[in-house]
Amino acid sequence: MIGGGRGAFIGAVHRIAAAMDQQAELVAGAFSSDATRSRESGADLNLDPSRVYGSYEEMAAAEKDRPASERLDFVVIVTPNHQHFGPAKLFLESGFNVICDKPVTFDLRQAKELRKVVAKSGKIFVLTHNYTGNVMVKQARELVRSGYLGEIRKVVAEYPQGWLSSFLEKDGQKQAAWRTDPKRSGAAGSLGDIGTHAENLAHYITGLEIESLCADLSTFVKGRLLDDDGSILVRYKGGAKGTLFASQIAIGEENNLNIRVYGSKASLEWHQEHPNQLVVKYPDQPRQVWGRGNGYLSPKLQKFTRIPAGHPEGYLEAFGNIYIEAFRAIRAAVTGKKVPKDVDYPTIDDGVYGMAFIETAVKSSSLGAKWVKFPTL
Numbered sequence: 177m178i179g180g181g182r183g184a185f186i187g188a189v190h191r192i193a194a195a196m197d198q199q200a201e202l203v204a205g206a207f208s209s210d211a212t213r214s215r216e217s218g219a220d221l222n223l224d225p226s227r228v229y230g231s232y233e234e235m236a237a238a239e240k241d242r243p244a245s246e247r248l249d250f251v252v253i254v255t256p257n258h259q260h261f262g263p264a265k266l267f268l269e270s271g272f273n274v275i276c277d278k279p280v281t282f283d284l285r286q287a288k289e290l291r292k293v294v295a296k297s298g299k300i301f302v303l304t305h306n307y308t309g310n311v312m313v314k315q316a317r318e319l320v321r322s323g324y325l326g327e328i329r330k331v332v333a334e335y336p337q338g339w340l341s342s343f344l345e346k347d348g349q350k351q352a353a354w355r356t357d358p359k360r361s362g363a364a365g366s367l368g369d370i371g372t373h374a375e376n377l378a379h380y381i382t383g384l385e386i387e388s389l390c391a392d393l394s395t396f397v398k399g400r401l402l403d404d405d406g407s408i409l410v411r412y413k414g415g416a417k418g419t420l421f422a423s424q425i426a427i428g429e430e431n432n433l434n435i436r437v438y439g440s441k442a443s444l445e446w447h448q449e450h451p452n453q454l455v456v457k458y459p460d461q462p463r464q465v466w467g468r469g470n471g472y473l474s475p476k477l478q479k480f481t482r483i484p485a486g487h488p489e490g491y492l493e494a495f496g497n498i499y500i501e502a503f504r505a506i507r508a509a510v511t512g513k514k515v516p517k518d519v520d521y522p523t524i525d526d527g528v529y530g531m532a533f534i535e536t537a538v539k540s541s542s543l544g545a546k547w548v549k550f551p552t553l
Contacts, residue, residue, distance in 0.1 A: 179255035181207030181217030193495035273300040280527025287531040302502040303522040309497030312454040325439030331418040333374040336426035365402030371422030384412040386550040391537035
């Protein structure tokens with residue numbers, strides 16, 4: 177693991193998700209850019225001190241030279257955005273499979289370069305847009321892709337939070353500090369942090385490609401250097417329209433990621449804070465609430481459910497589902513077998529698409545909320 181040491185949030189989430197199904201074990205890491213803190217974090221995790229490193233460069237060099245029977249099968253990168261590209265590139269070029277937190281890189285240029293590195297390396301690269309691992313999100317995708325909703329006309333994806341409604345970074349709060357720092361977060365704040373989740377969720381469920389967009393990004397908290405609120409109108413190829421909204425100054429909201437997809441025959445609605453239910457609506461009958469773990473769901477999704485219906489599964493289990501699909505691919509790769517065609521996890525292409533979304537939205541907003549064509553990738 178790269179990053180995820182003392183004081184980090186997402187590193188612990190990744191460790192839980194990776195270990196959830198007893199298919200992987202954490203054995204090495206460079207947990208901080210501070211060598212002392214990295215060693216202390218390794219001790220917290222009861223790791224062999226000889227495999228706890230002061231930098232990712234040191235880790236790559238040492239682990240590459242280990243016997244094949246002891247080498248890492250994959251590396252997980254859970255650093256802030258500006259520290260994704262360097263470790264990902266180095267470990268891929270050193271012969272390791274890589275799992276990386278989102279967004280994939282600091283900017284679109286890096287994302288495109290990393291895509292070339294992935295292709296040249298032949299290694300597995302997984303991007304952890306974790307919400308796509310939720311069973312009911314996968315069921316929503318099945319309904320859309322099967323034509324159950326008819327022709328898709330409208331997509332509304334929202335991700336409101338309220339935790340940055342004050343100048344929290346002023347007091348040095350770690351999670352706020354790097355997310356609002358353009359040198360570490362990139363060109364966008366809330367758009368890059370959570371708006372990309374809304375975009376990825378819409379893209380995963382519907383498969384629709386953005387043709388152009390019109391973005392209005394705002395910074396409401398005085399002194400903040402990046403956006404903390406944004407509204408985006410989307411024109412999709414094929415004629416569908418969309419609205420994407422992300423905000424971290426929506427007081428009272430926690431992690432209210434949600435999506436509504438409207439077709440010519442039916443529509444659906446899913447809320448991350450109520451992840452076990454999918455609402456399906458019709459023009460001529462009462463709405464239905466489909467529940468995770470029930471036999472009427474797609475048979476291919478049963479493997480993503482760990483416990484019976486009525487026992488809630490959510491954020492961590494969705495993360496775990498990304499990992500079990502990643503492990504299917506990595507296991508095949510390290511044993512010299514072909515990667516199954518039906519593996520379901522976000523790839524480097526999703527990462528490039530997400531960075532293009534950020535870049536296009538920032539450009540649109542800087543032009544005064546003008547319509548901007550989505551780039552060819």
